[in-house]
Amino acid sequence: MKLNSVKETAVLIVGAGPSGLALACDLARRGVRAQVVEQAPALFPGSRGKGIQPRTREVLDDLGVGDAVRTHGGQAPTGLTWEGGERLGTYEMFRRAAPTEAEPYGEPWLMPQWRTQEILLARLRELGGEVLFATALTGLAQDDDGVTAQLTTGRIRASYLVAADGGRSTVRRALGIPMEGETVDPAPALVADVRIAEAALDRLNWHIFVGEAGYTTLCPLPGTADFQLVAQFKHGAPDTASDGVRKLIAARTHLAADDVTEVRWASDFRPRAALADRFRAGRVFLVGDAAHIHSPAGGQGLNTSVQDAYNLGWKLGQVLLHGAPAALLDSYEQERRPVAADMLGLSTRIHRGEQERGAAAQQLVLGYRGGPLSHGRAGLLEAGDRAPDGRADDGRADGSRRLFDVYRGPHFTLLAVGAETPLPYPEHALLRTHRVDACEAYGTGLFLVRPDGYVGWAGEDDHGLVAYADRLGLDLKSA
Numbered sequence: 001m002k003l004n005s006v007k008e009t010a011v012l013i014v015g016a017g018p019s020g021l022a023l024a025c026d027l028a029r030r031g032v033r034a035q036v037v038e039q040a041p042a043l044f045p046g047s048r049g050k051g052i053q054p055r056t057r058e059v060l061d062d063l064g065v066g067d068a069v070r071t072h073g074g075q076a077p078t079g080l081t082w083e084g085g086e087r088l089g090t091y092e093m094f095r096r097a098a099p100t101e102a103e104p105y106g107e108p109w110l111m112p113q114w115r116t117q118e119i120l121l122a123r124l125r126e127l128g129g130e131v132l133f134a135t136a137l138t139g140l141a142q143d144d145d146g147v148t149a150q151l152t153t154g155r156i157r158a159s160y161l162v163a164a165d166g167g168r169s170t171v172r173r174a175l176g177i178p179m180e181g182e183t184v185d186p187a188p189a190l191v192a193d194v195r196i197a198e199a200a201l202d203r204l205n206w207h208i209f210v211g212e213a214g215y216t217t218l219c220p221l222p223g224t225a226d227f228q229l230v231a232q233f234k235h236g237a238p239d240t241a242s243d244g245v246r247k248l249i250a251a252r253t254h255l256a257a258d259d260v261t262e263v264r265w266a267s268d269f270r271p272r273a274a275l276a277d278r279f280r281a282g283r284v285f286l287v288g289d290a291a292h293i294h295s296p297a298g299g300q301g302l303n304t305s306v307q308d309a310y311n312l313g314w315k316l317g318q319v320l321l322h323g324a325p326a327a328l329l330d331s332y333e334q335e336r337r338p339v340a341a342d343m344l345g346l347s348t349r350i351h352r353g354e355q356e357r358g359a360a361a362q363q364l365v366l367g368y369r370g371g372p373l374s375h376g377r378a379g380l381l382e383a384g385d386r387a388p389d390g391r392a393d394d395g396r397a398d399g400s401r402r403l404f405d406v407y408r409g410p411h412f413t414l415l416a417v418g419a420e421t422p423l424p425y426p427e428h429a430l431l432r433t434h435r436v437d438a439c440e441a442y443g444t445g446l447f448l449v450r451p452d453g454y455v456g457w458a459g460e461d462d463h464g465l466v467a468y469a470d471r472l473g474l475d476l477k478s479a
């Protein structure tokens with residue numbers, strides 16, 4: 001489709017990386033008209049952000065791609081350290097915990113970023129959406145009613161614009177929003193996707209080669225025949241040409257240059273940590289790397305980016321389709337900027353070896369307690385907490401239905417735990433109601449679970465709930 005005259009859409013999403021695609025899927029399933037524009041002619045081809053944290057798996061499951069993620073990804077392999085061609089020993093790169101009732105994913109999942117994007121694009125198309133490739137935003141202007149964006153193919157008018165255009169964000173620069181930060185590591189690094197002859201290196205381990213020049217890692221990428229190479233350069237600069245990559249592997253590992261049968265993609269980067277001063281300017285929102293960039297060490301960037309989109313999607317839906325006050329959109333920056341700031345600190349500490357990749361990196365403990373949309377407490381939970389999984393206990397003989405099955409979709413859920421807890425409102429398209437007699441992770445009470453899986457409101461009965469729901473554009477009384 002070519003844009004010759006001014007087209008209109010409710011939300012213009014700039015960038016088809018993980019954050020733009022996740023937002024587009026969320027908006028499409030809500031019935032919000034959105035258009036994604038992407039400057040590149042196709043999806044990004046590299047494996048970059050390969051670690052999917054447990055919380056992001058829950059988000060992807062809610063967006064309807066849980067099965068694809070399970071099929072195409074795999075467990076992170078055990079680390080194996082080498083020095084001078086000798087195996088030094090193995091160690092776990094990540095915290096591994098067994099799945100529990102409340103937390104169905106206990107450890108990070110590996111999948112190349114290009115696959116995550118491919119899965120999200122397929123889901124978007126299934127939901128009726130599309131990406132306009134080879135279409136870059138070059139400028140924008142906003143007024144009280146909307147945003148007019150200049151694209152390389154024409155102009156487009158939108159009620160809201162979301163900058164999902166990565167660390168060098170054109171939108172952020174056009175708005176003049178400063179992004180302060182620091183260099184996490186002065187040494188540049190090379191990242192590449194390579195094929196290695198089967199007999200030369202096993203795919204059971206994440207291989208780590210220690211040496212004078214800096215670390216070199218080769219991680220088998222599940223669902224592919226590739227390894228992701230990451231190499232630090234304490235001296236000199238990375239050479240991203242195929243021959244340069246082969247020579248590097250031969251120089252730093254026991255492999256020969258010929259063992260590298262293909263170099264599929266290569267790039268260089270300098271680990272930095274930076275946070276945009278604001279995540280919103282009028283009708284424009286920044287999500288993902290456009291708002292914060294991290295060291296890759298903690299596996300936080302893609303995850304935080306997808307969760308930005310997940311936080312913003314339902315709020316845009318409520319304002320655009322359900323009459324929620326526009327002030328609801330202020331909560332995006334209020335909730336997400338502190339989370340991003342914490343994640344920056346965490347990934348920098350992990351990069352510098354000052355902290356392990358522990359529970360915090362898995363993002364399950366992350367929440368919005370004390371935030372502008374969090375009200376009350378009941379049982380074991382306080383508003384703002386992630387709504388845990390658990391048995392939905394609705395009489396199915398096999399007990400297989402889960403609370404996450406009840407939550408899955410764009411709706412709110414009113415959950416009553418305990419036989420005596422009142423559940424006085426009817427179900428409708430935007431509200432699912434559900435009762436369980438007991439749930440270990442909740443305790444007794446009434447919980448309004450937001451579409452993004454956090455407890456918004458909690459109490460022993462529904463006192464004050466209607467007024468709270470009004471602020472979110474949720475009419476509890478009418479079906």
Ligand SMILES: Cc1cc2nc3c(=O)[nH]c(=O)nc-3n(C[C@H](O)[C@H](O)[C@H](O)COP(=O)(O)OP(=O)(O)OC[C@H]3O[C@@H](n4cnc5c(N)ncnc54)[C@H](O)[C@@H]3O)c2cc1C
Pocket residue numbers: 014015016017018019020037038039040044048049050051052113135136137138164165166167169170171191230269287288289290296298299300301302303304305
């Ligand atoms: C080596 C490495 C390893 C990493 N490992 C991890 C990891 O294990 N876990 C993790 O969570 N993260 C990791 N990351 C970080 C992760 O890759 C990023 O955080 C993630 O890609 C951010 O997604 P995004 O959608 O916000 O931005 P991007 O993926 O950068 O996407 C932005 C998109 O916008 C497009 N665009 C830019 N400007 C315009 C314009 N003007 N008009 C139209 N389109 C435009 C770009 O072409 C691009 O497709 C890693 C990064 C690196 C470099």
